Structures are given as C-alpha cells and as structure tokens.
Amino acid sequence: MAQIQLTIALVMIAMFTIAVIGFAINFGVDNNAQMNIANNPQLNTLNANATTGISTFSQTSNSTSNSILSTTIAAGSQSAPSVAPFVISITNPLGILTPLQAVFNAATTEFPVLGIFFDAIVAILIFMLFLLAYKTLRGFPE
C-alpha cells in the first residue's frame, strides 16, 4: 500500500473504532442498559489506544506539515535535499491496529480451536513472503 493510502486507512480505522465503541457505550448509558460494554476492560483499553493514536497523529501531522512548508530546494537541484518532511505521520501504526489483536484475543479466548486457523494463516503468509523473496533473487519457483 502507498504511504498516503496506508496513513489514511490507519486514521480511519482509529476513528471508526472510537466511533463504534463510543456509540455503544453512550447508547447503554442513555438507555440504562443492563449490558454495557463499558464494563469490559478490554474494549476500554482498545478505545484508549485508538484515542492516543489519533492524538499523536494530530500532533505529528502538525509538525510534519510545518516541516513541509519550510522545505527548500537549492537552485539547479531537482529534488529536496532530504525526504524527512515526507515521512509517515502515523508514529504508532501497531497501536492503532490493536483492534485486530483484540479480535484475535477474544476469538481465541472463547473458541481456542480458532487459534490453529490464525496460526495457519500466519504460517502461509510467512511461507509466501519467503518464496517471493527467493523468487525476487533467483527468478524461481513460480
């Protein structure tokens, strides 16, 4: 994925997570629900992680935009002397992707047999990764 696409996807994931959890918690509060996910510490941690990710992104995107504005290109040069202003603004993508970890944890806690499926998927991905790396070097196998 491209940098712009990945950054936007991570930010949208974080905002979607905050919106869903916030809506569910406030629905329970407004309607005096007997079951409220605010009582689940795992989802509260997930909400806090996403909120921290968005807060960090808002600060780093501000400093990144300032550095882009102050970028100078020397006369005769065709590019900026450094790509530092254009580095990704999400400083903690794994922190924003904790929904995936939470989903896996919940699924494997309630249904332990699902763990073997996740292990198999990860093993296949690693297998494909090494095959692609070897194919890039040697040109085979297909």
Place this chain on the structure above:
Amino acid sequence: MSYLYNLPNSTSGIDTIATQTVSAVPAFAPLLFLFVFGVVFLGGITRNKAKTGTADYPLWATVASLMTMFTALILSITSGIIQLDWLTYIVLLTIGCGVWLFLNRKVTEL
C-alpha cells in the same frame, strides 16, 4: 399436549417472552445475530453483484456487522437476552470488519 419447550408466560409483556425464550434456548440470541448478519451480508453482495457484476465484500460485511451491533444494543437494554460476552464479540466483529474495509480501499476511494 406435551411441548418440547416450556411455553413463555405471554401475560407479562414481550420482554418476558424474550427472556424466557432465551432461558429455554440459550443459543437464540447468537443465532438471531447470525440471521441479521447473514440477511444483510448475503442480500447486499447478491444485489451488488447483480447490479454491477462485482461485489464489495468488506463494505457489505461492515454494513451487516453495524446492523447486527444495533440489534445487539437494543437487546442489551434488558438483562437476560444477551450476555456481555456476545455484545463484546459483536462490537469487536464490527471493528474487525471496519479494519478490513479501510485496508481494502483503493487510493481514489475512501
């Protein structure tokens, strides 16, 4: 006449019928959520494929999981219909479908 399940007390309101149905068949609520998710998801991708030739699976999974979450939230007002665990799983399913959706988008769409 002998019944397979004990009939719910229908003179105490519809919430009593629901809670007594769940107490007789504990899998009622999860299967209801599976039904809601399946109707929206399968119906959506079927019509999408019929109209355009391709189906946007992550989009319809997200829409279906949102509809399932709304149903679960409504049923969470009264105790005895769904458990907190299932409500948590459905919220996590919604977030997981959102992750799938946003990582699946192309550059030109959001």
